Amino acid sequence: MCNLESYPPVFRHLTGSPPPFQLTATTTTTTTIEDSSSSSSSSSSSSSSSSSSSSSSSSVPIPVVDLQSLSLEKLGEACKEWGVFRLLNHGIPPRLLNKVEEHVKVLFSLSFESKQALLTNPLSYFWGTPVLTPSGDALRGALSFNWLEGINVPLTQLPHFQSQQDPRLEDFRHFVEEYGRHLSRIATSLFEAMVKNLKLCPKQSESSLDESTGFIRLYRYPPRSLVDEACGMVEHTDSSLLSIVNQDQVGGLEIFKDNKWLLVNPISDTLLVHVGDMMQAISDDRYMSVKHRVRVKQQEERLSICYFVFPAKGCVVRSSTYKPFTYTEFQQQVQNDTKTLGYKLGLQRFKLNAPA
Ligand SMILES: O=C(O)CCC(=O)C(=O)O
Numbered sequence: 386m387c388n389l390e391s392y393p394p395v396f397r398h399l400t401g402s403p404p405p406f407q408l409t410a411t412t413t414t415t416t417t418i419e420d421s422s423s424s425s426s427s428s429s430s431s432s433s434s435s436s437s438s439s440s441s442s443s444s445v446p447i448p449v450v451d452l453q454s455l456s457l458e459k460l461g462e463a464c465k466e467w468g469v470f471r472l473l474n475h476g477i478p479p480r481l482l483n484k485v486e487e488h489v490k491v492l493f494s495l496s497f498e499s500k501q502a503l504l505t506n507p508l509s510y511f512w513g514t515p516v517l518t519p520s521g522d523a524l525r526g527a528l529s530f531n532w533l534e535g536i537n538v539p540l541t542q543l544p545h546f547q548s549q550q551d552p553r554l555e556d557f558r559h560f561v562e563e564y565g566r567h568l569s570r571i572a573t574s575l576f577e578a579m580v581k582n583l584k585l586c587p588k589q590s591e592s593s594l595d596e597s598t599g600f601i602r603l604y605r606y607p608p609r610s611l612v613d614e615a616c617g618m619v620e621h622t623d624s625s626l627l628s629i630v631n632q633d634q635v636g637g638l639e640i641f642k643d644n645k646w647l648l649v650n651p652i653s654d655t656l657l658v659h660v661g662d663m664m665q666a667i668s669d670d671r672y673m674s675v676k677h678r679v680r681v682k683q684q685e686e687r688l689s690i691c692y693f694v695f696p697a698k699g700c701v702v703r704s705s706t707y708k709p710f711t712y713t714e715f716q717q718q719v720q721n722d723t724k725t726l727g728y729k730l731g732l733q734r735f736k737l738n739a740p741a
């Protein structure tokens with residue numbers, strides 16, 4: 386388990402610098418796609434099992450959704466039963482994915498000082514607890530002891546980014562902008578299909594996805610030598626409408642389902658889509674925001690590229706399960722809870738008839 390109690394205080398806010406980038410060859414997996422509906426047993430074909438900790442997680446085939454021939458029924462089932470699915474035929478050219486991954490590696494391989502100096506406004510670089518404010522600054526006071534370094538990329542602000550002084554950043558900006566446009570397209574198509582599937586009334590779908598809120602976070606999870614400190618990112622649900630995760634072949638992402646942690650095998654050329662808290666709210670709890678976490682390995686570091694998108698800032702999220710709220714109010718509440726309680730209470734705070 387990611388047992389917070391076992392963390393020595395030195396990790397509270399990760400001081401010092403992250404272990405240097407290793408550029409190790411990533412584990413290759415032989416995993417093939419299996420639809421969860423066709424098998425109830427664990428898939429055992431991945432060579433990258435969960436980190437060698439006391440985790441009881443097992444790997445399973447999670448639902449698969451094909452963006453090219455989108456089945457509303459499959460999409461709905463995946464969002465209701467799992468809150469996560471694998472996306473096939475997403476239309477992002479492999480050359481672009483490779484370019485982005487290449488640049489992410491180059492950036493993370495810079496020295497800690499260079500990353501701090503280079504990855505600034507509107508980008509931000511962080512090491513350790515990534516409970517972030519919307520602007521990407523790490524929030525102090527959180528109990529989330531995450532073992533990762535990250536780069537926050539607000540997509541709409543990229544055109545204003547003064548990257549000319551460094552060619553590494555200019556290329557990075559170019560590829561990440563193109564990648565961001567694909568992610569916006571994918572998120573919008575999926576969201577529209579979900580709204581249709583849920584037969585949302587105009588009041589609910591008003592709180593629709595706003596592409597301009599989209600941002601990308603690049604993560605590097607260095608290996609950890611101690612078996613009982615295998616937590617890369619502590620368990621949480623995403624506050625977004627939808628999140629789209631592109632993990633490398635190392636693996637380590639786990640989802641919580643039916644009281645068990647399940648390992649999500651990495652499969653190349655696929656993306657993972659998470660239902661976030663905002664989607665759960667507007668669906669009146671018919672879709673579930675999936676609880677997930679990341680485990681780190683003892684030997685291999687892991688990279689992931691994640692995209693998050695939200696309702697427009699002032700837009701009121703209406704449902705019959707929750708009090709009306711804006712995303713800004715939700716985020717504010719999450720920040721307050723994180724500061725005062727040390728963790729996120731999330732949607733519980735907004736439940737109608739919830740105890741005060
Ligand atoms: O690195 C990952 O695969 C997941 C990251 C994540 O869950 C998040 O940023 O919310």
Ligand SMILES: [Fe+2]
Nearest residue numbers: 621622623677
């Ligand atoms: Fe997450």
